[in-house]
Structure formats: C-alpha cells, structure tokens
Amino acid sequence: MISHEDVKHLATLSRLRFNEAEVAQYTKDLGSIFEYAKALNELPTDEIAPSSHAIPIENVFREDVIVPFDADALLINAPDEEGHAFKVPQILAD
Amino acid sequence: MTQWEVVIGLEIHAQVTTRSKLFCSCSTQFGSTPNSQVCPVCTGMPGALPVLNRAVLDKAIALGLATHCTINAHNEFARKNYFYPDLPKGYQISQLDKPICSRGYLDVEVDGNTRRIGLTRIHMEEDAGKLVHQGSDNIKGATHSLVDLNRSSIPLVEIVSEPDIRSAKEAKAYMESMAQIVRWLGVCDGNLEEGSLRCDANISLRAKGTEALGTKTEVKNLNSFKAVERAILLEVDRQMEILEEGGTIIQETRHYNEATNSTKSLRSKEEAHDYRYFPDPDLVPIAIDRAWVESIAQTLPELPSERYKRYQAELGLSEYDAGKMTINRETGDYFEATLKLGGNAKETANWLNGDISAWLNENSSTLITSVCLMNMTRNDIAWFDTVDGIHQGMRADISSINRPVTITKGRPVADDDIRIFWNSCI
Amino acid sequence: MTLIHKPATELQELIKQKQVSSREVTEAFLAQIHLVEPTLNAFLTITDELALSMADVVDEKISKGHALGPLEGVPIAIKDNICTENIPTTCASNILKGFLPPYNATIIETLKHAGLPILGKTNMDEFAMGSSTETSAYQKTHNPWNIDCVPGGSSGGSAVAVAGFEAPLSIGSDTGGSIRQPASFCGNVGLKPTYGRVSRYGLIAFASSLDQIGSFSNNVTDTAHLLNLLAGHDPKDSTSLALEKEDFTRFIGSPKKGLRVGLPNEFFKHLSPEIKALYTTLINKLSQDGIEFVWLDLPSIEYALATYYIIAPAEASSNLARYDGVRFGFRAAGTSSTSEMIEQSRSQGFGAEVKRRILIGTYVLSSGYYDAYYKKAQKVRTLIKKDFDLAFEQVDIIASPTTPTPAFKLGEKTSDPLEMYLSDIMTIPLNLAGLPGLSIPCGLHNNLPMGWQLMGKAFDEARLLQVAHQMESLIGFGGRS
Structure with missing residues (x-):
C-alpha cells in the first residue's frame, strides 16, 4: 500500500533526503504501521466528532500589551549571523 | 468573434492595527532594526507556545460586521505547513475550514453604479518574516540572504472575495473601498507603502454568456491601487491573446513588477505545496456568542x-x-x-x-x-x-x-x- | 540509611532541622552521580555549580532563620527536553547539539523560585520518541536493576536518576507513557498529571495535544508534594487550565472508604501467564485488604495504539519543522543553497526513529489521506474518551499493569518499530483521554520491577494520589537494595 515513490514524496515534503536502502526500509516500516492502523476502520465513526484536544477548553486570550524580550539572546544560537539577522545561503527561486 | 467576460476574485491581506503581535507580546512597530522585536514565540524557539491576542479577534469581528458577514460562533486556528527560511516554525498559524467570518459583501460605487461584491470569508493569520537578499537587487544573483523576524507573527486578516469582479476598474474600486473600510474601522492603518495592505488577484476569462469558470491565474504583489488596475489589465490582455489564438491558459502564479509594469510566471500550480493543514493543538477553539458580537456591533461607527x-x-x-x-x-x-x-x-x-x-x-x-x-x-x-x-x-x-x-x-x-x-x- | 537513599520529604525535614545542609545533600547526590554515571549514563549534562549555588542560597536562608517552602533545598534532575536558560537542552538529538535556550520553561522558573537545586539534564529518547531511551543520539542509559536492560523511555534518564540514587526527584514528560513506563521498568513512582495541569511552556514539543510534564520519585508522598509545586495555570500556555490551587497531599494517609477500582478486561488480555499470575496475586491481596475490584470493558482501548501512532506523528511532523538550521541548532556544512541547507541539516541532524515518525505524520496529514487517517484517529480518540467517562461513572479509579513485560534487554527491540510501540500499549490510552495516571512498583519478575498503573478522572489527582498511597502501603515494595 505504501510504495517507494510515496516515501520519496513524503521525504520531499518533509525536507529529508534518503538513499535507496533507507527508502526501502521506511517503505517497509510505514507499510506495517499502516497495516496495523487499518484496524481503525472496524469502528463506525460517522456520527462522532473529532477531538483535537485532550481536555475541551475554549477562549484563551491575552491582552494587547507589549512585553519586551532581550532580542540579543535569540541570536546566540544562530548558526550564521550578519547585521543582527540570521544569515542563510542563496535562496533558489522554486 | 468571442466576447470575453473577465472574472476576478481578490485576496486582500490587511495588517491588523494592534500594539502587540498575534500570538506573542512583541511590538508591531514598523521599521526597527532587524530582529529587535522578537521573542522565543515569534522566532519559533523550541518549547515556545502561542497565545492569541484578543484585540485581533475584536477587530476581525468588527470588519465582519461592517461587511455583512456571518460571524462564526465556532472558529479555530489551523497550521499551514511549509518550509521557507522566513517562516520560523515551519508552519503558519492561519484558519482553514473554520474562519472567523463567512459570506458577506461590500457595495462598491463604480461609474455611478453600485456593484455588490460577495465576500467568501475573512480569516485571521500571522505574517511571515522578511528576507533581505544580499549581493544583488533581487533573489536571483544574490549571494546570500538575511532573515529578519520583526514581521513574524504580525496579525493579518485575509479578506477573500467571490469571483464577482468584472473589470480592472471594479477591482481597483473594490480595493479602494475595502481600504477605506478597514481604515475607517481602525482595523488597519491602510498604509500600502509599509505593506499594511497587500493584494493578490485571481483572474480568468470565459466566453460571455457561459457559466463555467475558465482556468485562472493568480497575480501577486499588487501593492497599490494603481497596481491592482494595471496588473489586471495586463493579465486580461495576456490571457485574451492566448485564448484568441486558440491556446490554453496554464494555472500558475504570476508576480507583478510595478516598476516595469509586467508580470512573470513564478511556478505552476501543479507542483503546489501540500500544506497539510490541521487544527493547531497549541491553541484552543474560539466560541463567539451573541453577546460578544453585540458588544462589538455597538462600538461600530x-x-x-x-x-x-x-x-x-x-x-x-x-x-x-x-x-x-x-x-x-x-x-x-x-x-x-x-x-x-x-x-x-x-x-x-x-x-x-x-x-x-x-x-x-x-x-x-x-x-x-x-x-x-x-x-x-x-x-x-x-x-x-x-x-x-x-x-x-x-x-x-x-x-x-x-x-x-x-x-x-x-x-x-x-x-x-x-x-x-x-x-x-x- | 545514607542521605541518597532517603526520600525527598525526609531529606527536607533533615535540612529544616539543620541536621544536614542543602549543600551536603546536594553534594551527596552529585557524588553518587559522578560515581555511577560511567555505568548508568542517565545524565547528558551535570550542573554541579548551579546545583551547589542554588543549595547555598537555601542554606543562607536557613542561617538567616527564614522558613523554607515545600521541598526547598532538595535537589532535582530535569529531562533534557525542558528548556533551561543557557544550559544545554538537546532533546538527545544531534539537531539541538549545544543549543542554549534563551529562556526558562515555566516549570524551571517555578523550581528555581521554590529553591530545588538542579543537578543536571537527563538522557531520553530523541525528541521523546521511543520506549527505551535507545534512540538518544548521545548515549545508552542502563537500568540500575540490571545494566543489560533498558530503563524504558522516553524519560529513561530521569527514571534512572531516581532509581540509581542520583537524585531524589526528577522531572520527565509523558506523551504515550514516557514517565509511567520507565517508572515501571525502574521501580519508582512516576506520575503523569491531567493534560493542562502543568504548563507545557518550554517543554520542547513532541505531540502537543498529548505531552504532559510529570515526575519521578521514590514514593507517592514525595510525588504529591512535587505536584503541589508543578501544578498551576500559566498564561503562556493556552492549554493550561486556570484552576484553583489545591493541596495534592490532603487526602494522603486517610484511606478512602468504599473504594471501587475498575479493572479493564482489555488491559489483561495480552499478558503472559507468569505476568498475569503476578497481577492476579496482587489483586487478590489488595481485595483481602478491603479494596473492591470491578471488571469492566473499555472497548475502544484496543484501538488506542493505532490512534496514537497516527495523532502523535502527525503533530510531531509539524512540531519538528522548525529544525531547519536557520536560527538555531545544527546546520549542515558546505551547502550552496538554503533549500539544500535545510534538507541536509534535517537529514544529518535527526535520527532514524524521528525521521520515521516525521514520515508517518506527513503521510497521515497529506491531501487524500487526512480523512482516512488523521480525522479518523481523532474520532476514535473521542470514543476512547467516552469509554473512560462511562467507566468512571462506576468506579473511582481504574487500575492495570503499567507494561505488559518488565524491562527488556538493550538492543532487543530496536529492529522492529511496531514491536517497540507495543510496549506502550497500556499507557497510551490515558494520554489520548488527557487523564492523570501514575505507576507504582508492585513486585518483581525475574528480579526486575513491575508497575501497577492507577488512572483517575480528569483533575482528580488528589484522589489518585490518595489511593496510590493506600496501595503503596499495602504492597510494601521493598525497593532495590
């Protein structure tokens, strides 16, 4: 049910690169996991509302107030920096 | 000879006027030094979590009411997943199937007539950061780029019209009216130079008298009223020329260059991203009751x-x-x-x-x-x-x-x- | 009994009575850490200086005659997926090698404020994805009961820190059993509170709707005292509940009368005869001591594992998109474009299990499969919640084994992911329902501890801890000598 091509497509979507051996391994792994997950189809769920949250709560907001943060601290982990900005290699138009 | 009818829908992104960002407490002020108005949340630091700015919600409701929309009692945020260096979390928090407002309209005066333009939806979302390309004026010859996240998580409303617009002139009038309304309500400062108001147009042609919509193209980067009109005129001409010669329109995104008054294809839609939207588990659903809507209605000018x-x-x-x-x-x-x-x-x-x-x-x-x-x-x-x-x-x-x-x-x-x-x- | 073998509350009594200083207690644990770490490998970072300076602050307070707060002066270890400002926080992943968080998680602020010296950061499965701590990019942690065995996971380092007497208390996180399962494997008390009880701000996300911070300790009383500190509303976490402060120790020591405990048939189905016998003996003993057990059905539970392995990877695939080498963490060298840089950084930075879950999650959210997998799983999640709701109309507490087997051997299950996933079959349902649960040690099998899992109603931790304490006393588990 999951093909090598599927895994390659998923890799592209998730920005991962695999060699052929890895593709084969993940194809097998995903296949067995989705085979196992098929069991869910045994349950009728047409009338059931999906749950995105464990505990149902609503309407959590903050007020529109500024709280400054030490912005310099956010650049200490930057792999590459220039002029207080995160520096990245050339971006190829896609 | 075929008579062509122009079919246009506009997507307007308006920056909501607030002191702080959509999901964190950083300032929204324009034009500061790069990465000076940032925190763990809007830079996508591991472990940081978003909390919704209530003021954005109130303003989105006000805009919905002013444009005769239904304010949806139940709405929620979803993650739109894609990779880009200016998108710190690897997803944009937006709304998909449960937007805050649906099905409204705006009456627009064009040449002394009133045209009613339908609104499909208005939803809230966060802006991405800004990329500054170095070593060249544009992305192509640049040696590297710099990521500035001051804009990241600035609150936006996206106003999506129905494909009810029939000419470039109408599109311009609609955009002007919408700009007038958002300014009037204090939802957005309407400053086009600073990017507070941005517009994309979906354009297609169909033979007059037919119902089915033609293949559309999306023209992006329409950042002035004049640009809206001129870019649409250009695109309509381009499509008409192709159709008259018996060609077919390719569904694609085109970028408008205001300086040269020309459009250029960006990429074809068939390679479109798979955004894998799903409800954001870090944010909780929003329930808007009548009393809330009523309280906003009372403050509407x-x-x-x-x-x-x-x-x-x-x-x-x-x-x-x-x-x-x-x-x-x-x-x-x-x-x-x-x-x-x-x-x-x-x-x-x-x-x-x-x-x-x-x-x-x-x-x-x-x-x-x-x-x-x-x-x-x-x-x-x-x-x-x-x-x-x-x-x-x-x-x-x-x-x-x-x-x-x-x-x-x-x-x-x-x-x-x-x-x-x-x-x-x- | 030496200092390191004493429970946290007892240690604090000694500190309060000035029989020992917080520094002496902290030094004792640091000494044990340096002694056993070469064998156990529970810690990724040991913060001797920080721990001692925090202890000194407490001792200073005592010398000035100030009263101490709960657990103040008692040291603690922290799982490495909880952000500690300027202290490496790696999630045991190469992609976060050397990452220095620019901020503290809310619970770290809380613990610092409460004066619990921080001993260090503990090993875990990479991004909490695993059940044996073997997916850590840095080291393998060994079970103190048998160093050929895994400690369980993903919070294996935190479980071992307590089981190996390297810390009297530790913090973990539980997404599908990542506290209860290693607590069971290591013979200590592991609590996963109700979802929303403890702030997730600063907990590096695996699956946001399932993740919850909890603790390890030597006994239920210590667990209750620690929960008093950890619990509370945090305006920085939208999913954190705004509830009134309560004392989770308030029922401890007064056994609940007329206690009814539910035993779900589904949790006892897949046990080997020997393990089943162990739990039958336990249930018989507790019955004789006056606890009433009721067998019941949670029919949707059979689907919990499949549901979990759709929902958790889906959320993870999105949560892990931020590791792109742009702003922090590992960046692959020698790339000529940003897209190549992102792809190489992720490919080199993430381990195999993390990639597998990213692929699963990406698949179930992608167009064409969303309804069949993700949405379906969310609906089954609703059914699982309903099953628990119904069950809790009949009983106060639900009990089960924590794991189907005791700790397994290192390397035994690494080749078959589904086999590994099955070791969480007993603990996963609770995360899907958001309910609180804990594991207490209840006996030995092949000289390895087994856990007894107790599950409560949402926000009913006080009752859960009361019953756990009651059973703990009746079981009288001796611990490791």
Whole structure:
C-alpha cells in the first residue's frame, strides 16, 4: 500500500533526503504501521466528532500589551549571523 | 468573434492595527532594526507556545460586521505547513475550514453604479518574516540572504472575495473601498507603502454568456491601487491573446513588477505545496456568542457608505462633497465636530475642501498627521470666529487648548489668518 | 540509611532541622552521580555549580532563620527536553547539539523560585520518541536493576536518576507513557498529571495535544508534594487550565472508604501467564485488604495504539519543522543553497526513529489521506474518551499493569518499530483521554520491577494520589537494595 515513490514524496515534503536502502526500509516500516492502523476502520465513526484536544477548553486570550524580550539572546544560537539577522545561503527561486 | 467576460476574485491581506503581535507580546512597530522585536514565540524557539491576542479577534469581528458577514460562533486556528527560511516554525498559524467570518459583501460605487461584491470569508493569520537578499537587487544573483523576524507573527486578516469582479476598474474600486473600510474601522492603518495592505488577484476569462469558470491565474504583489488596475489589465490582455489564438491558459502564479509594469510566471500550480493543514493543538477553539458580537456591533461607527448617503439626504451635500467628507473617518469626524459647534454644512465642506485642504497639501500634512487638528477635534474646537481668536490660539500651547472657542455661524475666516495659525501648529 | 537513599520529604525535614545542609545533600547526590554515571549514563549534562549555588542560597536562608517552602533545598534532575536558560537542552538529538535556550520553561522558573537545586539534564529518547531511551543520539542509559536492560523511555534518564540514587526527584514528560513506563521498568513512582495541569511552556514539543510534564520519585508522598509545586495555570500556555490551587497531599494517609477500582478486561488480555499470575496475586491481596475490584470493558482501548501512532506523528511532523538550521541548532556544512541547507541539516541532524515518525505524520496529514487517517484517529480518540467517562461513572479509579513485560534487554527491540510501540500499549490510552495516571512498583519478575498503573478522572489527582498511597502501603515494595 505504501510504495517507494510515496516515501520519496513524503521525504520531499518533509525536507529529508534518503538513499535507496533507507527508502526501502521506511517503505517497509510505514507499510506495517499502516497495516496495523487499518484496524481503525472496524469502528463506525460517522456520527462522532473529532477531538483535537485532550481536555475541551475554549477562549484563551491575552491582552494587547507589549512585553519586551532581550532580542540579543535569540541570536546566540544562530548558526550564521550578519547585521543582527540570521544569515542563510542563496535562496533558489522554486 | 468571442466576447470575453473577465472574472476576478481578490485576496486582500490587511495588517491588523494592534500594539502587540498575534500570538506573542512583541511590538508591531514598523521599521526597527532587524530582529529587535522578537521573542522565543515569534522566532519559533523550541518549547515556545502561542497565545492569541484578543484585540485581533475584536477587530476581525468588527470588519465582519461592517461587511455583512456571518460571524462564526465556532472558529479555530489551523497550521499551514511549509518550509521557507522566513517562516520560523515551519508552519503558519492561519484558519482553514473554520474562519472567523463567512459570506458577506461590500457595495462598491463604480461609474455611478453600485456593484455588490460577495465576500467568501475573512480569516485571521500571522505574517511571515522578511528576507533581505544580499549581493544583488533581487533573489536571483544574490549571494546570500538575511532573515529578519520583526514581521513574524504580525496579525493579518485575509479578506477573500467571490469571483464577482468584472473589470480592472471594479477591482481597483473594490480595493479602494475595502481600504477605506478597514481604515475607517481602525482595523488597519491602510498604509500600502509599509505593506499594511497587500493584494493578490485571481483572474480568468470565459466566453460571455457561459457559466463555467475558465482556468485562472493568480497575480501577486499588487501593492497599490494603481497596481491592482494595471496588473489586471495586463493579465486580461495576456490571457485574451492566448485564448484568441486558440491556446490554453496554464494555472500558475504570476508576480507583478510595478516598476516595469509586467508580470512573470513564478511556478505552476501543479507542483503546489501540500500544506497539510490541521487544527493547531497549541491553541484552543474560539466560541463567539451573541453577546460578544453585540458588544462589538455597538462600538461600530457609522460606516462611510451610510454617512455618504446621510450627508446628501440630511445635510444636502452634493455627491462630490459627501464623497470628500467621507474620504476617511478623520475628515468625516472633523466635519461633524465642526457642524456640532454651529457651522453650516455646505460652507464647512467648502472650507475643509478649500482652505484646509490647500494648507494641508502645502504642508504635506493630513488631518491624520496634523497634531493640531487632532487636538482641536478632541477639544471640540473647530474654527475661530475672529482674527483675535486665532491669534490667541497661536500664542497658546497647543496641548493647553481645551477651552471651546466661540464659533462663527458660517462666516469664513481670512485665508492669511488661517495660514498663520496652522503654520504655528505644525 | 545514607542521605541518597532517603526520600525527598525526609531529606527536607533533615535540612529544616539543620541536621544536614542543602549543600551536603546536594553534594551527596552529585557524588553518587559522578560515581555511577560511567555505568548508568542517565545524565547528558551535570550542573554541579548551579546545583551547589542554588543549595547555598537555601542554606543562607536557613542561617538567616527564614522558613523554607515545600521541598526547598532538595535537589532535582530535569529531562533534557525542558528548556533551561543557557544550559544545554538537546532533546538527545544531534539537531539541538549545544543549543542554549534563551529562556526558562515555566516549570524551571517555578523550581528555581521554590529553591530545588538542579543537578543536571537527563538522557531520553530523541525528541521523546521511543520506549527505551535507545534512540538518544548521545548515549545508552542502563537500568540500575540490571545494566543489560533498558530503563524504558522516553524519560529513561530521569527514571534512572531516581532509581540509581542520583537524585531524589526528577522531572520527565509523558506523551504515550514516557514517565509511567520507565517508572515501571525502574521501580519508582512516576506520575503523569491531567493534560493542562502543568504548563507545557518550554517543554520542547513532541505531540502537543498529548505531552504532559510529570515526575519521578521514590514514593507517592514525595510525588504529591512535587505536584503541589508543578501544578498551576500559566498564561503562556493556552492549554493550561486556570484552576484553583489545591493541596495534592490532603487526602494522603486517610484511606478512602468504599473504594471501587475498575479493572479493564482489555488491559489483561495480552499478558503472559507468569505476568498475569503476578497481577492476579496482587489483586487478590489488595481485595483481602478491603479494596473492591470491578471488571469492566473499555472497548475502544484496543484501538488506542493505532490512534496514537497516527495523532502523535502527525503533530510531531509539524512540531519538528522548525529544525531547519536557520536560527538555531545544527546546520549542515558546505551547502550552496538554503533549500539544500535545510534538507541536509534535517537529514544529518535527526535520527532514524524521528525521521520515521516525521514520515508517518506527513503521510497521515497529506491531501487524500487526512480523512482516512488523521480525522479518523481523532474520532476514535473521542470514543476512547467516552469509554473512560462511562467507566468512571462506576468506579473511582481504574487500575492495570503499567507494561505488559518488565524491562527488556538493550538492543532487543530496536529492529522492529511496531514491536517497540507495543510496549506502550497500556499507557497510551490515558494520554489520548488527557487523564492523570501514575505507576507504582508492585513486585518483581525475574528480579526486575513491575508497575501497577492507577488512572483517575480528569483533575482528580488528589484522589489518585490518595489511593496510590493506600496501595503503596499495602504492597510494601521493598525497593532495590
């Protein structure tokens, strides 16, 4: 049910690169996991509302107030920096 | 020969005017040094979590009400997943199948006729950061790029119209009306130069009299009213030429370049991203009850279209004057404050259109930026009935003017005196 | 009994009575850490200086005659997926090697404020994805009961820190059993509170709707005292509940009368005869001591594992998109474009299990599969919640084994992901329902501890801890000598 091509497509979507051996391994792994997950189809769920949250709560907001943060601290982990900005290699138009 | 009908839908992104960002407490102020208005949340640091700014919700509801939308009792945020260096979390928090507003409309005046443009939806979302390409003017020859996240998580509303627009001129008029409304409501400052208002157009052609929509293209980067009109004209011509020659339109995204007045294909839609939207588990659903909607409705100002009609019907202004007096809320409010103090409608309008407008032009000022005028509105001072009054005002510290001054009953003041007075106020 | 073998509350009594200083207690644990770490490998970072300076602050307070707060002066270890400002926080992943968080998680602020010296950061499965701590990019942690065995996971380092007497208390996180399962394998008390009880701000997300911070300790009383500190509303976490402060120790020591405990048939189905016998003996003993057990059905539970392995990877695939080498963490060298940089950084930075879950999650959210997998799983999640709701109409507490087997051997299950996933079959349902649960040690099998899992109603931790304490006393588990 999951093909090598599927895994390659998923890799592209998730920005991962695999060699052929890895593709084969993940194809097998995903296949067995989705085979196992098929069991869910045994349950009728047409009338059931999906749950995105464990505990149902609503309407959590903050007020529109500024709280400054030490912005310099956010650049200490930057792999590459220039002029207080995160520096990245050339971006190829896609 | 086939008669073509133009079908246009616009997507307008408006930056919601707030002090802090959509999901964190960083300032939204424009034009600071790169990465100075950032925190763990808007830079996508591991472990940081979003919390919704309530002010954005209130403003989105106000805009929905002003555009006759249904305010959805249940709405929620979803993650739109894609990779780009200016998108720190690897997803944008937006709304998909449960937007805050649905199914509204906006009446637009075009050549003396009223056109009703349907709105599919209005939803809230966060902006991405900004990329600055180095070593070249554009992305192509750049050696590297710099990521600035000051804009990241700035609150936006996306206003999606139905494909009800039939010409470039209508599109421009719609965009202008929408800009007027969002400014009027204080939802957005409407500043196109700073990117507070951005527009994309979906354009297709179909043979007149047919129902089915033709293949559309999306033209992006329409950042002025003129750009909306010119880019659509260009794209309509381009599509028409292809169709007349028996060709087919490719569904694609095109980028408009205002400087060269041309569009360029970006990428074809068949390679479109798979955004894998799903409800954001870090945010909780929003339930909006009647009382909440009602409380926002009560704070809504009279809308420009309503005022436009009232100024004509009740105050006897001409269409032209009514239009001028409702060009933005500041003018309208100023006009009314003046009337309240005893002015005559027609003469007041003339005065604002004439002397005041001329002075503002001369001084590259507007009612919005003129501190003096704002103070005066606030203090219910409209204009002074005597030359002496003006000189008194001139001598006074502007912030201390809080005493209503006697107002003329429609007697205009000499040009020079006004000029002297206003100059003292800049 | 030496200091390191004493429970946290007892240690604090000694500190309060000035029989020992917080520094002496902290030094004792640091000494044990340096002694056993070469064998156990529970810690990724040891913060001797920080721990001692925090202890000194407490001792200073005592010398000035100030009263101490709860657990103040008692040291603690922290799982390495909880952000500690300027202290490496790696999630045991190469992609976060050397990452220095620019901020503290809310619970770290809380613990610092409460004066619990921080001993260090503990090993875990990479991004909490695993059940044996073997997916850590840095080291393998060993079970103190048998160093050929895994400690369980993903909070294996935190479980071992307590089981190996390296810390009297530790913090973990539980997404599908990542506290209860290693607590079971290591013979200590592991609590996963109700979802929303403890702030997730600063907990590096695996699956946001399932993740919850909890603790390890030597006994239920210590667990209750620690929860008093950890619990509370946090305005920085939208999913954190605004509830009134309560004392989770308030029922401890007064056994609940007329206690009814539910035993779900589904949790006892897949046990080997020997393990089943162990639990039958336990249930019989507790019955004789006056606890009433009721067998019941949670029919949707059979689908919990499949549901979990759709929902958790889906959320993870999105949560892990931020590791792109742009702003922090590992960046692959020698790339000529940003897209190549992102792809290489992720490919080199993430381990195999993390990639597998990213692929699963990406698949179930992608167009064409969303309804069949993700939405379906969310609906089954609703059914699982309903099953628990119904069950809790009949009983106060639900009990089960924590794991189907005791700790397994290192390397035994690494080749078959589904086999590994099955070791969480007993603990996963609770995360899907958001309910609180804990594991207490209840006996030995092949000289390895087994856990007894107790599950409560949402926000009913006080009751859960009361019953756990009651059973703990009746079981009288001796611990490791």
